[in-house]
Amino acid sequence: xxxxxxxxxxxxxxxxxxxxxxxxxxxxxxxxxxxxxxxxxxxxxxxxxxxxxxxxxxxxxxxxxxxxxxxxxxxxxxxxxxxxxxxxxxxxxxxxxxxxxxxxxxxxxxxxxxxxxxxxxxxxxxxxxxxxxxxxxxxxxxxxxxxxxxxxxxxxxxxxxxxxxxxxxxxxxxxxxxxxxxxxxxxxxxxxxxxxxxxxxxxxxxxxxxxxxxxxxxxxxxxxxxxxxxxxxxxxxxxxxxxxxxxxxxxxxxxxxxxxxxxxxxxxxxxxxxxxxxxxxxxxxxxxxxxxxxxx
Numbered sequence: 001x002x003x004x005x006x007x008x009x010x011x012x013x014x015x016x017x018x019x020x021x022x023x024x025x026x027x028x029x030x031x032x033x034x035x036x037x038x039x040x041x042x043x044x045x046x047x048x049x050x051x052x053x054x055x056x057x058x059x060x061x062x063x064x065x066x067x068x069x070x071x072x073x074x075x076x077x078x079x080x081x082x083x084x085x086x087x088x089x090x091x092x093x094x095x096x097x098x099x100x101x102x103x104x105x106x107x108x109x110x111x112x113x114x115x116x117x118x119x120x121x122x123x124x125x126x127x128x129x130x131x132x133x134x135x136x137x138x139x140x141x142x143x144x145x146x147x148x149x150x151x152x153x154x155x156x157x158x159x160x161x162x163x164x165x166x167x168x169x170x171x172x173x174x175x176x177x178x179x180x181x182x183x184x185x186x187x188x189x190x191x192x193x194x195x196x197x198x199x200x201x202x203x204x205x206x207x208x209x210x211x212x213x214x215x216x217x218x219x220x221x222x223x224x225x226x227x228x229x230x231x232x233x234x235x236x237x238x239x240x241x242x243x244x245x246x247x248x249x250x251x252x253x254x255x256x257x258x259x260x261x262x263x264x265x266x267x268x269x270x271x272x273x274x275x276x277x278x279x280x281x282x283x284x285x286x287x288x289x290x291x292x293x294x295x296x
Contacts, residue, residue: 003246008246011251011255020227022098033212035083035198036208036212038079042191045236063178070171070181077166078167081161101258103162104161112247115173137284141275259282
C-alpha cells in the first residue's frame with residue numbers, strides 16, 4: 001500500500017466517524033445552541049488529547065511560527081468554520097449540509113496548487129456545474145415546502161466549507177515547515193486555538209458548558225460524548241495524519257462521501273425514505289463526485 005492510498009483510507013475512516021457524529025451535532029445544536037455544541041466537542045477532544053498525547057509520541061518543542069499556524073488553523077477550521085457548519089445543520093439538516101462539501105476539493109485543490117505546487121486537474125472544474133445543480137435542487141425542495149429558498153442555510157454551509165478548506169491549507173503549511181510535529185500534537189494545538197476563540201466569545205456571551213450537558217439523562221450524555229469522541233477527537237486525528245503527507249485535493253474528494261453515509265443514517269434514525277428532491281440532489285452530487293475522483 002502506497003502512502004497516498006494509506007492517506008485515502010485514513011480520510012475515509014475520518015469521514016465515516018464525522019458523518020455519524022454530525023447527526024448528533026445537528027440535533028443538539030438545535031436543542032441547546034450552536035455555540036455550546038461546538039465548544040463542548042472541542043473541549044472534550046482537547047481533554048482526551050492531553051490524556052493520550054504522552055502515549056502517542058509525546059511532546060516536542062516546535063518553533064513558535066509552527067505553533068502559531070496550528071493555533072490559527074484551529075481558530076478558523078474548528079471554531080469559526082464549524083459555527084457556520086453547525087448553524088447550517090440546524091437549517092438544512094446534516095445530510096444536505098454535507099453535500100455542499102462537494103465544493104471543498106475545488107477550493108482545496110486551487111489553494112494546494114498555488115501554495116504547494118500540487119497538480120490541479122482542470123477537469124475538476126466541470127464538477128462545479130453538478131454541485132451548483134445539487135444546490136439548486138435542495139433550495140427548490142425548501143421553496144416547495146416552505147415558500148423559502150433556504151439561501152441563508154446554503155450560504156452558511158458554503159462559508160463553513162470555505163473556511164474549513166482554509167484551515168486545512170494552513171495546517172498543511174505548518175506541516176511543511178516542520179518534521180518533528182506529529183499529527184496528534186497538531187490536533188492538540190488546533191483544539192487549543194479553537195478554545196482560545198471560545199474563551200474570547202464567552203466574554204461577550206455566556207456559555208453554559210456544564211449545564212448544557214448535565215441537563216440531559218445519562219443515556220443522552222453518553223450519546224453526546226460518543227459523538228464528540230468520534231466526530232472531533234478520532235475523526236480529526238485520522239484526517240490530520242492524512243493531511244500531513246496526502247494529496248490535498250484527493251483527500252477532500254474522499255471527504256465528500258460524507259453525505260452518502262449521513263443520508264443513510266438520517267433515514268434509518270428518522271425511519272423515513274429520502275424525498276425525491278434529496279435523491280435528485282444526491283444524483284447531481286454523485287456525478288460531481290465521480291468527476292472529482294476520476295480527475296484525481
